[in-house]
Amino acid sequence: MLVVMDAGARPEQIEAVVRHIEKMGLKAHPIPGANRTAIGITGAQRTADPEVLENFPGVKEVIRVSHGYKLVSREAKPDDTIVSVGGVDVGGRGIVVIGGPCAVESLDQTRTIAQGIKRAGGQLLRGGAYKPRTSPYSFQGLGERGLEILARVREEFDLPIITEAIDEGSLKLVVQYADCIQIGARNMQNFALLKAAGRTRTPVLLKRGMSATLEELLLSAEYVMSEGNYAVILCERGVRTFADHTRNTLDLSIVPAIKRTSHLPVLVDPSHGTGKRNKVLPMSRAAIAVGCDGVLIEVHHKPEEALSDGPQAILPEDFAQLVRECDAIGQVVGRTLQPALAAS
Numbered sequence: 097m098l099v100v101m102d103a104g105a106r107p108e109q110i111e112a113v114v115r116h117i118e119k120m121g122l123k124a125h126p127i128p129g130a131n132r133t134a135i136g137i138t139g140a141q142r143t144a145d146p147e148v149l150e151n152f153p154g155v156k157e158v159i160r161v162s163h164g165y166k167l168v169s170r171e172a173k174p175d176d177t178i179v180s181v182g183g184v185d186v187g188g189r190g191i192v193v194i195g196g197p198c199a200v201e202s203l204d205q206t207r208t209i210a211q212g213i214k215r216a217g218g219q220l221l222r223g224g225a226y227k228p229r230t231s232p233y234s235f236q237g238l239g240e241r242g243l244e245i246l247a248r249v250r251e252e253f254d255l256p257i258i259t260e261a262i263d264e265g266s267l268k269l270v271v272q273y274a275d276c277i278q279i280g281a282r283n284m285q286n287f288a289l290l291k292a293a294g295r296t297r298t299p300v301l302l303k304r305g306m307s308a309t310l311e312e313l314l315l316s317a318e319y320v321m322s323e324g325n326y327a328v329i330l331c332e333r334g335v336r337t338f339a340d341h342t343r344n345t346l347d348l349s350i351v352p353a354i355k356r357t358s359h360l361p362v363l364v365d366p367s368h369g370t371g372k373r374n375k376v377l378p379m380s381r382a383a384i385a386v387g388c389d390g391v392l393i394e395v396h397h398k399p400e401e402a403l404s405d406g407p408q409a410i411l412p413e414d415f416a417q418l419v420r421e422c423d424a425i426g427q428v429v430g431r432t433l434q435p436a437l438a439a440s
């Protein structure tokens with residue numbers, strides 16, 4: 097259920113509704129929007145009576161939400177959410193181009209790549225310290241040492257960092273070091289991890305599961321938000337289909353579908369979405385054209401030596417070209433490249 101307040105509702109009127117909801121043993125989520133505040137109600141919906149709520153001063157209407165997700169929906173918040181990742185806005189009119197290695201391998205490797213990202217105008221650095229690999233014998237990441245490297249490189253280049261947490265143990269460390277927690281495709285329905293990320297106040301980048309529907313993705317985001325963390329960014333990264341000319345099938349049509357249903361920002365990852373270096377630039381162009389809020393790109397200065405996902409990593413100089421083209425296409429669809437943080 098959603099309680100939509102009048103545009104001019106006073107803070108004490110919002111507070112009175114929140115107190116009433118909590119007195120019923122439910123959870124209230126005030127969601128301020130550009131024109132009005134809505135209050136999402138979650139919990140075991142047993143006793144919230146819409147007629148009682150409707151009569152509170154300042155309440156415009158009470159909407160019964162029939163689908164399972166509430167806080168992620170446009171009904172809860174008609175205007176687009178902007179998530180600040182270490183001072184860089186994701187969502188709104190700006191677009192972001194995020195780059196970095198699949199895995200943090202060493203300080204030298206991460207520095208070299210980060211330098212290329214910054215020079216090219218990329219605003220955020222990605223890189224995994226904890227890698228969920230299909231084979232137990234593949235490189236699993238440097239763990240906390242990888243997080244230390246990312247934090248050091250962030251200071252050097254003023255590039256906020258996004259890195260994956262694969263379980264509750266790694267999550268605790270990731271929030272100490274990173275500006276944004278990535279939850280990967282394989283963990284999109286790890287509900288304990290989603291709830292734990294929801295209890296933090298660090299932004300979450302939630303990647304679509306390999307066979308997840310739009311509704312399942314939104315429900316996973318709802319898990320995070322239902323715990324009080326409203327800074328969620330969604331990411332399309334390709335799904336499994338019969339097509340075998342690419343690693344996955346990048347489902348760009350989910351971008352307008354999400355935009356219609358949800359206020360959350362959406363990124364596209366054409367690296368995992370295609371698995372092939374030569375498809376990353378064309379699919380990035382298409383992703384920006386279709387209306388996403390930015391792209392997440394794997395970059396490596398020596399892809400043939402990369403410890404994971406080398407075949408889909410592009411070179412730093414190709415990343416620079418990609419940033420230029422995303423900027424140009426963004427302008428056609430009324431977007432502007434988000435400025436990178438100034439060097440301090």
Ligand code: PEP
Pocket residue numbers: 198224228279280281282303333365368
């Ligand atoms: C990654 O971003 O390196 C990654 C493992 O992504 P995904 O969860 O989309 O496979």
Ligand code: MN
Pocket residue numbers: 198199368394404405
């Ligand atoms: Mn990867």
